[in-house]
Amino acid sequence: MANNKIRVRYAPSPTGHLHIGNARTAIFNYLFARHYKGKFIIRIEDTDTKRNVADGEKSQLDNLKWLGLDWDEGPDVGGDFGPYRQSERRATYDPLIQKLLDEDKAYYSYKTEEELEAEREEQKARGVMPHYEYEFAGMTEDERKAAIADAEAKGLKPVIRFRVPKDHTYEWDDLVKGHVSFNSDSIGGDFVIVKRDGMPTYNFAVVADDHNMQISHVFRGDDHVANTPKQLMIYEAFGWQAPKFGHMSLIISADTGKKLSKRDETVLQFIEQYHELGYLPDALFNFIVLLGWSPVGEDEIFNQRQFIKMYDESRLSKSPATFDSKKLEWINNQYVKNSDEDTIVDLALRQLIKGGKLPENPDALTIEWARKLIDVYRPQMSYMAQINEMANVFFEDPELIKGDALEEIENETAPVVLKAFAEKIKELPIFDKVEILKTIKSIQKETKIKGRQLWMPIRIAVTHEMEGPELPESIELIGREKTLKHLQQTLDQISK
């Protein structure tokens, strides 16, 4: 049974790609809606025409879809409460603004940006919090009219400010943070609700839209806490009931300890980047949910359906969480190992092509070979793009062996093993993993060299790495010719 009372929204501004923090906000709203069988709505907040970017909206929606979200109402699917772009909702704002004006709950303000700037500077110098100072303070009605006429005569275009009630407490029971309260005197003075270009500001538009769209719950980032009292004032001015608010902690950077900012380079910021690197959307979804929310039991790997079922907004964390990319990789690897083969092969194949390892349109034989290669790397791959690095030896002739790997094979037995191995595989009637394994075992029998002394030289000589997937299979995939070549090179190098 659907719950018509529960309506939540994700309201991005189309200023760029989908940021990981916003994705998280979207996901938690989505989970909430689906858990309670309510509606999930997307609304585009594009009142800042200067900051909107061309494909911003499309990119936001595409990435949300990629993460596996779907919505009941939105700019692309419509709905009964449209339009779903704020820029198209001017007609719904104007009468509301007029009402506020008529009731003197809002007024035209002529202070210029320069004046405001100077005001703030001066206040800062005095050590007080920067705030807007009422420009008609102490004036009689006539004086006020004169001041306005004067400003108009100078050609100044006004903004509209909301008259903030004096010394009034605004409070709410936050779904995440508990009880929060603000004194109206501490929020910075009368704030702008309509900009000079006639567009409403965010703080006004959200309230009007959330009310008109009958939004019941608002889950958003912690950075909106300070906006909430302003919005509450507007609800109050209209006599509307405010939705329930839940302010989720922010994701902070491990590097700076501050909220993830676009400039932070230690963490990939945008969903798109993970998409491109070949992360699995379900894994990313899983990881993001675990950031600031915890399930009841001890497991941590869940699919979307399970999350929807388990979701409980009271388990949202109050304190900020650090983005741990190591854990993301681990989660992704879990998914890589458990996804069906075709999905992984398809994604990894695309990375190999993108990385220039395989031709644009590989033939069937190549695909078959690649399938085996990808399969071999599945246990250790965390995201698909890694295969280009990991499997490099399959495509290019490696450079000289160095470092630990070189030390490992600079001994008496390594050349013995390598020579024997080279000799034997030349003769092999069938060059496959079974035969290769037999070959290695026969060397063990004949030379009495075993374990690490036996396997490491071969691995290093052939792959130049000390770690990697199953050796016999890897050697089969590299092929006899290249294997022999690598063996010879290595022998040359260590015998010099």
Add this chain to the structure above:
RNA sequence: UGCCCGUUGGUCAAACUGGUUUAAGACGUCGCCCUCUCAAGGCGGAGCUACGAGUUCGAGUCUCGUACGGGUAACCA
């Protein structure tokens, strides 16, 4: 600086309204095992209630203070 919020191990975090938990679990880290090698996998170890008071028979859980951290102070959202 004002206002708001937070603080359990390196990281994410559990512990319902104060009372068996030796303070779960996961990532990471370390060690061991497995195996023909490394990885993967299995097993195990180390590691935390910021500090100081108070309330209470009893505090990670409540109160106050300190410290630290975050958010916010736009004609951005």
